[in-house]
């Protein structure tokens with residue numbers, strides 16, 4: 001394939017101390033060189049302690065995929081391992097670093113907030129919560145205008161489901177197979193992968209799952225008992241599966257007919273990731289409830305938001321304490337999130353993500369054409385890209401090979417054959433170029449038989465899509 005060659009960012013794993021990159025951009029001034037002393041001994045100690053005090057199997061799995069990285073320096077689209085190696089971060093904690101890692105404006109806002117604030121008293125009204133909620137009402141579509149804050153995505157979805165059940169006085173929640181909504185109570189009950197759910201069954205009653213993208217199955221599942229449908233517009237963990245063109249509109253219509261609510265989980269796909277503020281905009285669909293987390297915290301604080309209509313808020317008017325979270329929407333986190341939104345808006349990051357996404361997809365499609373024996377599909381929106389390999393073990397094996405060429409990329413939790421490429425939205429053209437070159441080099445190494453074998457990285461066989469389940 002022909003990839004534009006910038007000549008600036010050739011991966012070079014031997015020159016650890018002289019790595020340079022364009023450090024100035026309108027998105028920030030990023031660290032251009034390593035600014036710590038690499039310490040492989042400290043790295044090994046951290047891995048050993050992690051294995052002893054957290055989980056040894058996690059260390060083994062990460063090592064097999066070349067991902068036994070201990071993050072040290074973090075800056076913009078890049079991360080440095082404690083041993084000194086630098087990686088273009090294409091995982092970004094599953095899309096949590098849209099404005100770049102330690103974006104200088106966001107870090108400055110965090111410092112300023114720390115000088116003045118703390119978590120705040122969750123029971124009192126708060127200036128920071130009020131300002132951020134007003135800002136969210138501006139940037140979310142349609143008549144979404146009220147917010148409940150939380151600390152993480154699972155909590156945001158839990159509240160979305162509570163609100164749907166409370167407001168409709170119905171119980172049934174329809175979600176999709178291979179969807180991912182977090183590992184908390186209601187969210188896990190709506191998640192679509194058996195392995196995450198099985199040890200905890202029985203989960204919550206009245207949760208039904210249907211295949212993603214199957215309008216008929218969805219229509220059949222939605223009835224007069226349905227409180228809400230919960231969906232990602234683009235399944236992330238499920239392997240970067242974009243909703244078919246008319247799907248969301250059809251689901252919206254089916255919900256309206258049955259008096260059910262539509263909850264869109266934009267936790268991975270929102271805040272500019274897909275080249276629009278919200279992935280649902282690609283489909284012209286406005287939900288009743290939207291959940292936001294991950295990148296809202298600007299890589300430095302935990303925060304999530306469940307945004308909903310004024311009509312739904314009626315349910316909470318008689319009891320404003322119906323859902324409480326001590327740290328949810330802390331004053332510190334709200335101050336930071338406000339700056340995250342300002343950065344996205346003022347730097348034109350959403351349009352930039354769309355432009356970089358076009359370059360990325362051009363390159364990936366070209367590589368896929370050259371390697372049909374390894375790559376089965378390339379899909380996604382904006383900077384939410386999925387590369388599906390022809391079989392599952394290639395996910396971890398390609399993670400390994402990409403890591404050897406300076407790219408941190410991780411396969412999907414629910415679809416190991418699919419590599420997720422979700423770099424920071426501040427990524428520049430030369431860095432897209434770097435990623436595409438690394439991809440080519442990794443494929444070359446894979447075909448030369450280097451790196452881990454198929455059996456050493458096999459996680460499981462390709463999943464057979466289960467029939468719709470109710471639990």
Ligand SMILES: Cc1ncc(COP(=O)(O)O)c(C=O)c1O
Nearest residue numbers: 094152153154180181182267268
């Ligand atoms: C689409 C989606 N929803 C919800 C979650 C859960 O978020 P958290 O891990 O913050 O609970 C995730 C996390 O990856 C996600 O990708």
